[in-house]
Amino acid sequence: MSLIGRAAPLAPDTVSTAACAHCGAPLAPGQGRFCCTGCEGAHALVAGLGLDAFYRRRETEAGALKPDAMAPGLDLAPFVSAGRDGTQRLELVVSGLTCGACVWLVEQALAAEADVLSARASLSARRLTVTWRGEAARANDFVALLARLGFRAAPWSPACLRATEDAEGRALTRALGIAAFGSMNIMLISVAVWVGGDMGPALRHALHWLAALIGMPVVLIAGLPFYGSAWAAIRAGRPSMDLAVSLGVLATAAMSLSETLRNGPYTWFDGATMLLALLLAGRVFDRAARRRARQSVAELLALQEGVVSRVLPDGRTEAVPAENVAAGDRVLIAAGERLRLDGVAEADALLDAAATTGESVPRSFAAGDALPAGAVNMGAAFAMTVTAAAKDGSLAAMARLLERAEQAKGRFVAIADRASRFYVPVVHLAAAATFAAWWGVLDAPWQVALVNAVCVLLITCPCALALAVPAVQVVAVGSLFRRGVLVTSATALERLATADHAVLDKTGTLTEGRPVLIPAGQDPALLRRAAGMARASRHPLAQALLRACPDAPLAEGVREVPGQGLEAGAARLGSTAFCGMGPSTDGMTLAFREGESAPVAFRFADRMRDDAPASVAALKALGLPAELLSGDGEGAVAGLAWQAGVPAWRSGADPIAKQARIEALTAEGHRPLMVGDGINDAAALAAAHVSASPAGATDLAQTAADLVLQREGLSALPAAIRTARRAQAIARENIVFSLVYNVLAVPAAMAGLVTPLIAALVMASSSLIVVLNALRAGKE
Incomplete structure (x- = not known):
C-alpha cells in the first residue's frame, strides 16, 4: 500500500x-x-x-x-x-x-x-x-x-549533466576569495604591529581596530561552509574536523576582539583568516574532483546527441534529435557521420568502431550485423534499423557503468578526519575543563580562565592535522606535474601508492596508435601503384600505405566497395578476402591485386612505444605484475605482449569485458591500476582502484582517469608510483607528529604555561614543521 x-x-x-x-x-x-x-x-x-x-x-x-x-x-x-x-x-x-x-x-x-x-x-x-x-x-x-x-x-537527459557548478560550489569559491583577500590585508597590518616595538598605544589600538574591521566580517562570512557543517555535526551528535575548525576560528576571533577592546598587545585575526583560506582551498579542490567524475559521463553521452536522418514510410527523410528516435525506426547514415544510436545494418558498412570496441582499424559489417553507437561511417552511406532508443542504448549503458564505478569507490575519508574523531572531543573537553578549573577551583578571574581556555583551543587548533595530508598532496602533485604527470583526483595518490596489479590497454598505450608498413622487400613500382589507389581512401591502413610512398600519384577511376576495399579497373586494394587471399586474423593487413596476377600482402604494425618493455619491467619491480587487455585481434595482441614482456594477455576485449576484468581483480583482493587511452577504456578506468591515461588519450579517457601522462611514453608511471608511496609515508609521519604535538601541548596550555601569543606561535611552528616535512615528497 x-x-x-x-x-x-x-x-x-x-x-x-x-x-x-x-x-x-x-x-x-x-x-x-x-x-x-x-x-x-x-x-x-x-x-x-x-x-x-x-x-x-x-x-x-x-x-x-x-x-x-x-x-x-x-x-x-x-x-x-x-x-x-x-x-x-x-x-x-x-x-x-x-x-x-x-x-x-x-x-x-x-x-x-x-x-x-x-x-x-x-x-x-x-x-x-x-x-x-x-x-x-x-x-x-x-x-x-x-x-x-x-x-x-x-x-x-544527457543535457542535465552539463549544468554549471552548483550553488554549494559557488559559495565555496566566494568564501575562498573573501578569506584569501582578508588574510593578505590583515597580515600587512599584523606585520606592522609585530615589528613596531616603539609603537604608541594609540596607533596600535587603531591598527587592532582596522584588523578587526576586516577580520570579523571575513571570519563570519568565509567560515559559513564550516559553521554549517559543524552545526550539522552537533545535531547528529558526531564531532568532526569542521567543528574543531569552527570553534578554533571563532574562539580566536572572539579573543582577538576582546584584546582589541582592551587595547592588548596582540590580536590573532591573521591566523583565523589564513586557516580559513587554506581549508577552503582544499574543499574547492575536492569539489573540482567530483565535477570531473560527472563530466566524464557527460562527454560519453555527448556522442549520442545530435540530429539524425530518420527515414519516413514514403522514403523521404527528416532531421530529428537522436533522443526522439525509437526502436524500430530507420535512419540514414551518411559517409563520415557518427552513429548516434545502436542499430542493425541494412547493407554492408565500414565503421571505425574505436570509440566502442578499442579496435585500431575500421571493421567491416555485413547486412544484418549489429552496429554500435559511437562508431563513424568510413564507407558509403547506408540505412540501418534502430534497435534501442538513446536512453537504452550501449552508450547510455556505458555511462551507467561509469556512474556505478564512481559510486563504488565510495566517499574518501581523509586520514586527518579519521584521527580528528578521537582527539577533537578531547580537545573540547580540555578547553572546558581548563576554564572550569581556573575559574571555579583556582578562583582566578574569568578573564584569566578564558585566556587559558582559548590557549588550549589555539595551541590544539587542528592546523597541523588539517595540513598533514593536504600539504603532502600539494607538494607531490606539483612534483609530478613538473615531471609530466597530471593528477586529476583528490585521492589518486593514496590509491596509487597501494596499487598491486597493472592492467594495460594496447593501442595508444603500449603502442603509438599509428600503423606503419612493415618493409618486406616489396617491389617499389608495385608499392607506388598500390599507394596511388590508397590515396583515395581514409582507412588508417590505406593512409599508412600512402605514408610509405607519399609521392604516389592518385590512381584514376578509383571506386570504393563498402566494407571491402578499392577498385580501379582490374586492380583491387583492400581486405585479403576481397583480393582473393585467405582471411586475415590480425586486422593489420592490406592486399593488392592487379588483374589475374597473384595478390600481394602489405602488413602493418602499430609500433610499440620505445619505453614499453622498460616500463613493464619497472612496474613488476614495484610489485605490479602487468597484463594486457585489447579489442584487437589475437595475433596482434599476442605479438605485442611478447615484445613488451607482458606474460598475460587477452584479445577481443570490449568495454564490458575490460570493466568486468577490473571488477574480478578487485573481488580477488587486488587493487588494480588501469592504463588506457580510449573511450572504450573509460568504464574500466573508472572502476579501477586507480587509473591513468597516456599522452594523446581521448578527452573522455583523461577525465575518467586519476592521472594523465602528459609526455609520450609510460616511463613516468613507475616514477609516479614511487612518488605516491613516498608521499603517503610522509603523510603518516605528519599525522604522528601532529598527534604527539597535541598530546604535549595540551597539558602545557591547561597549566597556564603559555600565553595566547605563545600558543599562536607554537601552533604556527607546528604547521611549519608539517609543511617543511611535506616538501620532501617532491624530491626526485
Missing part, C-alpha cells in the same frame, strides 16, 4: 527548536518546530516511513530540503520505459541531493512503496533510476513523494 498522503505522528528528534525540524532553516521566535507546512508534512512523511535516522545521518546546509509550495504538474508517464518482463523504469534527475544521507532517504522512501522493485540514486550525477511493476502513471506518484520530501525531480 502506498504511503503517499498517509498522515503520521511526528517522531521525536533531537533537532534544536531554533531550526526547522526538517530542513534546518532558522526559525523565528514562537514559530514552532517547522518553517512551513511543507516541512511539517515532509517530517510527518519521513516519520511515517520509519526513516527518522535520516536526521541523524545528513550533513547538509540549512534549507536544502525545503519543499516547494507547489509540485510540478508535468505528466511523467510518457517518459517511462516498459521492460520485456512487465516492469516499468523511470530515470530522473533529482535536485537537492547533497550528501549520502539524501541518497539514503530517497532510496529508502521509494523502496517502501509496495510495487517498487528497486530505486538507485547516484550522488555524483544526481540521477535516480526507479523500477516497479504496475502502471506507468505511478511515475507521477513517485515524483510527488520526492517533492513532499523536499527534492525536485525531472525527466533525465
Whole structure:
C-alpha cells in the first residue's frame, strides 16, 4: 500500500527548536518546530516511513530540503520505459541531493512503496533510476513523494549533466576569495604591529581596530561552509574536523576582539583568516574532483546527441534529435557521420568502431550485423534499423557503468578526519575543563580562565592535522606535474601508492596508435601503384600505405566497395578476402591485386612505444605484475605482449569485458591500476582502484582517469608510483607528529604555561614543521 498522503505522528528528534525540524532553516521566535507546512508534512512523511535516522545521518546546509509550495504538474508517464518482463523504469534527475544521507532517504522512501522493485540514486550525477511493476502513471506518484520530501525531480537527459557548478560550489569559491583577500590585508597590518616595538598605544589600538574591521566580517562570512557543517555535526551528535575548525576560528576571533577592546598587545585575526583560506582551498579542490567524475559521463553521452536522418514510410527523410528516435525506426547514415544510436545494418558498412570496441582499424559489417553507437561511417552511406532508443542504448549503458564505478569507490575519508574523531572531543573537553578549573577551583578571574581556555583551543587548533595530508598532496602533485604527470583526483595518490596489479590497454598505450608498413622487400613500382589507389581512401591502413610512398600519384577511376576495399579497373586494394587471399586474423593487413596476377600482402604494425618493455619491467619491480587487455585481434595482441614482456594477455576485449576484468581483480583482493587511452577504456578506468591515461588519450579517457601522462611514453608511471608511496609515508609521519604535538601541548596550555601569543606561535611552528616535512615528497 502506498504511503503517499498517509498522515503520521511526528517522531521525536533531537533537532534544536531554533531550526526547522526538517530542513534546518532558522526559525523565528514562537514559530514552532517547522518553517512551513511543507516541512511539517515532509517530517510527518519521513516519520511515517520509519526513516527518522535520516536526521541523524545528513550533513547538509540549512534549507536544502525545503519543499516547494507547489509540485510540478508535468505528466511523467510518457517518459517511462516498459521492460520485456512487465516492469516499468523511470530515470530522473533529482535536485537537492547533497550528501549520502539524501541518497539514503530517497532510496529508502521509494523502496517502501509496495510495487517498487528497486530505486538507485547516484550522488555524483544526481540521477535516480526507479523500477516497479504496475502502471506507468505511478511515475507521477513517485515524483510527488520526492517533492513532499523536499527534492525536485525531472525527466533525465544527457543535457542535465552539463549544468554549471552548483550553488554549494559557488559559495565555496566566494568564501575562498573573501578569506584569501582578508588574510593578505590583515597580515600587512599584523606585520606592522609585530615589528613596531616603539609603537604608541594609540596607533596600535587603531591598527587592532582596522584588523578587526576586516577580520570579523571575513571570519563570519568565509567560515559559513564550516559553521554549517559543524552545526550539522552537533545535531547528529558526531564531532568532526569542521567543528574543531569552527570553534578554533571563532574562539580566536572572539579573543582577538576582546584584546582589541582592551587595547592588548596582540590580536590573532591573521591566523583565523589564513586557516580559513587554506581549508577552503582544499574543499574547492575536492569539489573540482567530483565535477570531473560527472563530466566524464557527460562527454560519453555527448556522442549520442545530435540530429539524425530518420527515414519516413514514403522514403523521404527528416532531421530529428537522436533522443526522439525509437526502436524500430530507420535512419540514414551518411559517409563520415557518427552513429548516434545502436542499430542493425541494412547493407554492408565500414565503421571505425574505436570509440566502442578499442579496435585500431575500421571493421567491416555485413547486412544484418549489429552496429554500435559511437562508431563513424568510413564507407558509403547506408540505412540501418534502430534497435534501442538513446536512453537504452550501449552508450547510455556505458555511462551507467561509469556512474556505478564512481559510486563504488565510495566517499574518501581523509586520514586527518579519521584521527580528528578521537582527539577533537578531547580537545573540547580540555578547553572546558581548563576554564572550569581556573575559574571555579583556582578562583582566578574569568578573564584569566578564558585566556587559558582559548590557549588550549589555539595551541590544539587542528592546523597541523588539517595540513598533514593536504600539504603532502600539494607538494607531490606539483612534483609530478613538473615531471609530466597530471593528477586529476583528490585521492589518486593514496590509491596509487597501494596499487598491486597493472592492467594495460594496447593501442595508444603500449603502442603509438599509428600503423606503419612493415618493409618486406616489396617491389617499389608495385608499392607506388598500390599507394596511388590508397590515396583515395581514409582507412588508417590505406593512409599508412600512402605514408610509405607519399609521392604516389592518385590512381584514376578509383571506386570504393563498402566494407571491402578499392577498385580501379582490374586492380583491387583492400581486405585479403576481397583480393582473393585467405582471411586475415590480425586486422593489420592490406592486399593488392592487379588483374589475374597473384595478390600481394602489405602488413602493418602499430609500433610499440620505445619505453614499453622498460616500463613493464619497472612496474613488476614495484610489485605490479602487468597484463594486457585489447579489442584487437589475437595475433596482434599476442605479438605485442611478447615484445613488451607482458606474460598475460587477452584479445577481443570490449568495454564490458575490460570493466568486468577490473571488477574480478578487485573481488580477488587486488587493487588494480588501469592504463588506457580510449573511450572504450573509460568504464574500466573508472572502476579501477586507480587509473591513468597516456599522452594523446581521448578527452573522455583523461577525465575518467586519476592521472594523465602528459609526455609520450609510460616511463613516468613507475616514477609516479614511487612518488605516491613516498608521499603517503610522509603523510603518516605528519599525522604522528601532529598527534604527539597535541598530546604535549595540551597539558602545557591547561597549566597556564603559555600565553595566547605563545600558543599562536607554537601552533604556527607546528604547521611549519608539517609543511617543511611535506616538501620532501617532491624530491626526485
